[in-house]
Amino acid sequence: MSAFLELLPGLRLEPLPARLPRPDRPMDPADEAATRFGGIAATAVHPFEVAAAIEAEGVTDRQVQRHYGRQDAFELAEDLYADTPRHYPEPEPVPSPWTAPLSASLLRGVLYALPGLAFPLGAPLFAGPADTGRLPHGTFALALSVLLTWAWNQALAHRAHSWLGRGQRRSAGRCLARGAAVGSGLGAGGALLAALLAERASGGVLVFCLGQALYLGASCVLLVLGGEAALLRALSPAALGGAAVLAGLLRPSPVTALLLVCTLGLTALQAWRLLRACRDDGDRGSAGDPKPPLRSSLPHGFFGMAMSLLTLGAALRGGHIEVAPTVALTVSMGPAEWLLYGYRSRIHAALRAAQSARGFALLSARSLALGLGSYLGALAALGGVVGVALTGGPSGQQLPGLLALGATIWTALLLQATGSAWTAAGVCIPAAAATVAGATESLVGGVAAATLLLIACRTLGRVTVHR
Incomplete structure (x- = not known):
């Protein structure tokens, strides 16, 4: 044996260990499944998502x-x-589609308020005996004209935007x-109709109302089409x-009223140009696509009527016209629009950040409170500035009613923008009917705002509303 070993000089023999190592034990099935899936x-x-991955x-x-040791993939999953x-x-961060520059919203707020400067120029057309309730001559005719036009244009704007959202610009222009x-x-x-019923409105008032109706129609075209x-x-x-x-630099007269004719003509001309451009743009998509249903625009018309009322x-309180709160509320529609975009942008981020339904509802309520609080702060500031500019000082008695009305309008606009137009209307x-009937403005606005706020917190806290 030793002679044989000498023939293998490179071979080294190691002593055997006392116990041989055991092979690795198989992994526990539960650990293996956890590691794999x-x-x-x-x-x-x-x-079900895990079961699909297992089967894949x-x-x-x-x-x-x-x-x-499970019956099937679903039990294991x-x-x-x-x-x-x-x-x-x-x-990953995704840019929000709900963005709008503040300057554009402020410009729209100014555009909503500037037509009010036409009334000093048209003052000679309103000469005549006072209407019932000691209101200026022609107030009822003007109010009914605004009411019908405002309601119609709200529904019209919604229907036109429905066409634009489908890429059918020619149909929107038509x-x-x-x-x-x-x-x-x-x-x-x-x-x-108001003139016939009251038997008070003069021809000048009817001419002014006709011009106002034509202007509102043309301006609706421009605002919808981005003009x-x-x-x-x-x-x-x-x-x-x-x-x-x-x-005090000019006195209203028939000559200065020509400036109103000039503005009306320019507005109609600009609207016609945009409508002609829509006709030249054409439509995208199939000609057989269904039209937007008319009933979808109906609540927007009712909402516009309620807002005008x-x-x-x-505005019509105590036998005179309250100019300051009306101007402040009109101008505030610009910041209101921008804050609505802000709410939608924050909700876009909350949809990705929230990890539970309750967490999303809390983020939605917080965003709603931020938007509404910011709007009421802006409205209060505007009320003070406009009050100082027009009456020499802010009126503390008007502020509660103005803020209550503003809260109602902003919350209703938010619900309307998120698909709850019938609820807002x-x-x-x-609330509008109670205001016209003579109910206290702050009380009616407060109840309506609280009701809308509760509805908004409950409705907008659901994820499905925003998708």
Whole structure:
């Protein structure tokens, strides 16, 4: 034996260990399943998602029974989902589609208020005996004309935006052209009806109401189609002339009333140009696509009627016209629009950040409170500034009613923008009727605002509303 070993000089013999090492023990089936599918289970939102991943790996029910001791992939998925802590990765930031520059919203607020400067220029047209309730001559004719035109234009704007959202700009232009003509006729007919019923409105009042109805129709076209800059240029003659009359630099006369005709002509011209551009743009999509249903625009018309009644109720108080709160409320519609975009942008981020339904509801309520509080702060500041400019000082008695009305309008606009137009109209129409009937403005506005706020917190706290 030793001679044989000498023939292998490179061979070294090691002593045998006392115990041979045992082979690795097989992994526990539960640990193996957690290792293989734990990453999927940690990010899943339902056991079915884990089951789909197991089946996608080619694991059959027989293999699940043999290796993991479960009946099928669904039972294994349920156990994994229950035993694995949730760990959702942070979503990648996505730019919000709900963005709008503050300057554009402020410009729209100014455009809503500037037509008010036409009234000093048109003062000679309103000469005559006072209406019932000691209101200025022609107030009822003007109010009914505004009421009908405002309601019609709200529905018209919604329907035109429905066409634009489908990429059918030519159809939107055709809708606006026909709708603006009908709305102008409604406004003129409302003024004529009020004149016939009251037997007080003069021919000058009817002429002014006709011009106002035509202007509102043309301005609706410009605002829907993005012609804010053109509308600002068209308003310049009447705005500058009205400001000069208020400053005492001019006296209203039939000659200064020509500035109103100039503004009306420029507005109609700019609207016609945009409508002609829509006709040249054409439509995208199939010609057989269904039209937007008319009933979808109906609540927006009712909502516009309610808003006009609330605004008119706030303006016509105590036998005279309250100019300051009306101007402040009108100008505030610009910041209101921007804050509505802000709410939608924060909700877009909350949809990705919230990890539970309750968490999203809290984020929605916080965003709602931030938007409403910011708007009321802006409205209070505007009320003070406008009060100082027009009456020499802010009126503390008007502020509670103004803020209550503002809260009602902003919350209703938010509900309308998120698909609850019927709800907004259903709350605002009774509030408007109570205001016209003579109920206290702060009480009516407070009740309506509280009701809308409760509805908004409950409705907008659901994820499905925002998708």
